Every structure is written in C-alpha cells, then in structure tokens.
Amino acid sequence: MMTEQLSKDENLSGWINGFIGVVLFSGGLPATKLAVMEMSPTFVTIVRAAVAGVLALLVLWIGKEKRPVKNQLVPLLLVSIGCVIGFPLLSALALQYLTSAHSIVFLGMLPLATAVFGVFRGGERPHPAFWLFSVTGSVLVIGYAVAQGISASPVGDILMLLAIILCGMGYAEGAKLSKTLGGWQVISWALVLALPVMIPLFFIYLPDDIGAVSARGWFGMGYISLFSMFIGFIFWYKGLAQGGIATVGQLQLLQPFFGLGLAAYFLHEQVSLGMIGVTIGVILCVAGTKRFAK
Template structure:
C-alpha cells in the first residue's frame, strides 16, 4: 500500500510533461516483460476461459488499467498530489458501494456512515481555500479514476473462471498495453519529447507499484486474512500525502490533515466492522 501511495507522486511527475495515454502505454510496456519472466519462473499458465470471461477481461483492463491510470494522470495535471491522495483513499468504500448497487450485496450500516464521514473529509480537504487555487476539475478526474478502479474490482468478481493472480496481472498488463497503444495514437507519442525525469518516474511506476506491489500484496495476503488485508488499504492515502510533501515539497494544510483523518478513520472503521461481522459467526459457533 505504500507503493500504491507512491504511484500518486510518480503520476504527478509524469503528468507534468507527458499526456496520460502515452504515459500509460510506457508503463505497461515496461512492466509486461517483468511479469512474463515471473510467470515463467513460477510456472504459471494461462487458464482456458469462455468468451464471456475474455470480454470481462477487456472491460476490466479498460476500466482499471486504462481508465484508472489515465484519469489519475490527467487529474494530477490540475489537482495537487495531496488532494489526490485523499480522494484515492476512498477506493475501498467506493468499491463496497458498487458491490451493493451492482451485485445486490447486503450492506451493513457501517458502510453508509463510513461513506458520509469519508466524503465529508474529502470535501473538507479539497474545498478549503489556500494560496494555490484548488482545481475541482482535476479532483473530479481523480475521483473518476477511483470509480474506474471500483468497476475493475466489480467486473473481476463476475468472472466465471478462477484466474491465478499472476496470470491475471499478465493478462491485464498485455490487454492494457494494446488498449493504451490505440488510445495514445491521437497524442502522437512518436513526436513527443521524453524527459529523463518523466521516464524515470514511469519506470518507477511500472516496476515498483505495479510489479513489486503485486509481489508484496499477494505475499502479504497469503499470510493474513482478507479483512486484515482490506484494512491495510488505509495506508495508501497516508503514504501518498507524506511522499507528496517530502518528494514534491507540496505544503500539507490543516484541512488536508483533517480530511485524511476522516477518510482514514472511515476506512478503518468500516474494515473493523467487516472483520467483526466475519468473526462473529465463528465465535458463536465455537461457544455453541
């Protein structure tokens, strides 16, 4: 989750000089060879899937791989990395809301309360006045990126075939590479000037949040429960806000600190409520 938070800072650096789809294309072009090496090293094979699952994979890649990355970078052209960090922290709550609305899952009351508190925190942080004018357009684009990532999570749960995580990462990266190449054509990537700083930031995004983030997440998830893993998502916005201040030298305002506290508290409260809901049946069963 620290690497996920650092992706916000890397995206801010890239967005300053490169258009979003070209940057996305370069990210996946750099990440795919490493994923293929990992796949061969672990002996992972691509599963056979029905056509419906392939359609879902393409839609997932369009939403998660392309929509999230491109909208995040486009938003960061106008929004501060600190504000984006707080908005990205909404991801687990927005994903839970999508599951309720689209999958008909039964929500517990903690979701609505957590959403209200988190949204209040985002409005507090991004709506407060400061020396630099706040960009609502940039913030809305970042929020759109969070929605795209939530759609990605939703579509993955609709697949009929169980795809190993590494194979899924390879497929998402390969499809994302093709889709971003098509989307980048109007940006004429062959005519752009590629600065050293932007290329290093893209390489970092490709290798650390994408490849290393995958390895760390699944290695950790294998050692703890799903509820504990979901709680760890609260680390991402805190890491992003901290790194925005240290790396980009963005000032951290009291409003941003308060907004981060609201979002962090809401995510943790919702995650703990879900954890208690999971553990309650096993506790009563043991007592019985």
Template structure:
C-alpha cells in the same frame, strides 16, 4: 449468486489446503489450485514454535498484502509527477502499461501459466479497462493541472466507490455500522477536498471523479477473479490483454509528444510500471481475495494521507494544515470498518 458461491468455495478449499499443509500429512508434489502459493516437494514440515503466525492466519496475511498494495499505490501520484518531467501524459500511460505488460508476460511464461478460461475474459477486460488504462490515463491528465495532494484526497473516495460497486456486483450487503463508518470517511475526504479547492470543481476534479468510477469497477471485478485464480495472474492477464493496444499507442505518443529524459522521469516511469501497476495490484488483489472487497477497500482510506506525506517528502509540496485532523478522522473510520461485519 452462483458465481459468488463458486468463488467462495474455491477460496475455502484453497485455505483448507494451506492449513492442511501446515498441520497435516506431507504435501503432494506439483502445482495446486491456488497457483504458486501451494507448497511443492516431497514433504511439508509440521508446525514449529518459530513458524510465523501469518502462515496460519489468512486474514492477517490478507490484511498485510492489502496494506502493501495501499503503500505502493500511495507512491503512484508522486511518481507520475516525476514521470511527467520526461514524458507527455499519453506517452507516460502507454509506456508504463507496455512495460508492466512485458513484466507480467515474462512471469506468466516463466510459470507456464495456462490461458484463463473463456468465461473469465470479460472480467479481465473490465480490470484492464479500469486499472490498466482508465485510472492511469485520467489521473495523469488530472495531475497536469492539480497538485498531488489535491488529487490524493479526491481519490480518497475510492474505498466507498469500490464498496458500492462490490455490493451491486456480488449482492452482499455490509452492515449499517460499516456503511456509516465508510460514508463518514468519505465525508471527511470530500470536506477536505472542498476546503483545499475553495469549493470549486475543476476539470482536473472531473478527470479524478471519472478515474474513481473506472478504478472501482476494475477493483471489484479483479477482487472477484482473485478468488478464482491467483491475484498476480489476474493483473498479469489484464496487462497482457492491453499489450496489443498499448504498443502502437506508445509508438504514436512518443513520436508526437516531446521526451526529455531526467533521473526523476525515469524513476517515476519505472515505479508506476513495475511498482504501482504490477506489484501493487498483485498484492492488492491477493489481499482482497483473503479479507473481502469491502474491508480491503476501506484500508485505502489511508492512501491519501500517505500520498500527502510523499508529496511533501519527495515533491516539496506544502502540507495542508487540515491534513492532521483529516488523518485522525480517517484512521478512526478505518478502524471501525475493519471491525464491522461486512
């Protein structure tokens, strides 16, 4: 609980500093405790009629960032399928992680970001194992036998899984209304999944369920760390932490698995590396730090529906007839969880 209290206090100070910059005296020159978001320069302008509302609304801004993360993640599975046209599953995961780590390292070096304190490295290792290695690897293996649409609805259980991990990790207990809406959304996703797969559980489903567990752990720990350091630094250091492992893994995988470069394959690789792994996690962790892990995780209930759209638009897959009904039910659950006390 001391860790959580400290994180909450840090987040409150950072928000207060931002509000003071908008309404108070000139800001000091230099980097503040909240990283690159802290204004620098001789003075900060006062409020104006044209100032964006989100500048003084951290909750609205955090929701927008989390939504951007969900949109980025919704393209991950179609991009992975494209990437598999050119690379083997192990090569794709190792190369995407290596490229993302190089991008993150460049940003960290360019910003002269200090190395995190020793007490944060255990949490960064959880983030790395969950969202940098575990989730990409397990879902890529699953997509060799599962369709994008099927994988998307299974991963729709991620919000509830993340909320459960967050409750266990932080000690916070969302309200009964929140839990009822979250479980209802999960039931809709499960029913949709079983209806599409004929009630059977395949090896691909086992990969996907494993991906849910490791990703939820990574999201929860990343959301906690994002209250102590900027979100882009959380994913940045987690990626860099994996670099010594991913570089040799990429070299071995590329030597063993065949490579057939195509336009789709290259685009898919670039997106899962720069779009999903770096940008998506960057805005996602910042959003979780602003609005809280439980509410941010419930926004992800919309991710399967977005992925279904991309699977039809980009991959030409057939949209299941039950998708519109599932969409309405899931969006209702999202609305309830966003209004419920968490």
C-alpha cells in the same frame, strides 16, 4: 474451531497484503506528476502499461500459468479498462489541471467506489454501520481538502472522479476474479490483454525529444510502471480476495495521506498538522469498517 481460526488468519493476511498494496499505490500520483511534467499523459499511460505488460507476460511464461477460461475474459477486460487504461490515463490527464495534493484527495472516495462495485458485482452485503464509517471516512478526506482551500479545476475534478469510478470497478472485478484465477495472475492477464494495443501505440506516441527527459521524470515513470501498475496489484488483489472487497478496500482511506507525505518529500508540498488529525479520524473509520464488514 479450527475453521474459525483459519478464517481469522486469512482475514489478517488479507489486511496485511492489502496494506502493502496501499503503501505501494500511494506513490502512484506523485510519481505520475513527475512523469507528466516532462511527458504527455497519453505516452505515460502507454509506457506504464507496456512495461508492466511485458513483465507480466514474462512472469506468466516462467510460471507456466494456465490461460484464463472463456467466462473469465470479460471480467479481465473490465480490470484492464479500469486499472490498466482508465485510471492511469484519466488521472494523468487530471494532473495537467490539478496539483498533486488535490488529485490525491480524490483517492478518499475510492474505498466507497470499490465497496459499491463489490456489492453489485461481488455479492457482498456489509452491515449498515459499515456504510456509515465508509462514508464518514470519505467525507473526512474530502473535507480536509476543502478546508485547505486548494484551488480546483472543474475539468480536472471531473477527470479524477471518472478515474475513481473506473478504478473502483477494476478493483472489485479483479478481487472477485482473484478467488478463482489468483491475485497476481489477474493483473498479469489484464496487462497482457492490453499489450497488443499498447506496443503499437508506444511507437506512434514516442516523442522526438525523449532523450531530454530528466532522471526525475524517468524515476516517476519507472515507479508507476513497476510498483503502481504491477507489483502493488499482486498484494492488493490477494488482500481483497482474502479479506473481502468491501472490507479490505477501506484501507484505501489511508492512501491519500501516505501519498501526501510522499508528495511533500518529492514535490516539496506542505504537510499540515490538520492532515495528521484527519489521518487519526480516517484510521478510526477504517477500524469501524473492519468491525462491521460482515
């Protein structure tokens, strides 16, 4: 009985931590849009990884954390490729071709990508009804974008799709590794692995007119460096490890709508009543995936 209660408490904690992570991640694409409006996508990717990497190294040093063992290095490298380099770079490049709203809609596919990698790499086996709710939620999000008649760019769409695939891989690998290495330790070591590459690239890609960047541009850069690249992952990986990759990963279905709300506030994009209706449908899908996750 006590074991069952502990399991329920851990599952609830997983959803809470996962939700906090999603809220923090939601500002990522709008903030990236602010940054790439004034700086190149490559430089933005380098800075966010370098700043977060230095912060992670400092935290690891203060906490005197043990180094990863040999068999943890490959999963950490995959996290680094997917979450530190792949998604940030590809999404930043995509924002040169897409509006913030259009790019955010692709995040609706992220829970499905995370769940698929969780099945193949994490050994999870959700109930068939789980997949029904997951796919339905993804279709609702994508269908919402199509209904809005947002103009699309094939190049931007392909870049965002690749970004989602790499991010799903990174999420699943990180969640699996979190069970043995710890949630914040995973993203910290992944950032540290990329640091020897990012620091030299920072000076190579440093633009001559860096002083001309406005406060809005630096705000966007600061947000994605601290919250999207580091702090958000601490809650996210802990939540995935506690509640399950495929299960808690479905909270990402809410991320597009949080992101659109932030985009409306900071980028003055319109938020329609249709978004509210679809949000309710997505919340129901998240509830369904939670019910049939095990």
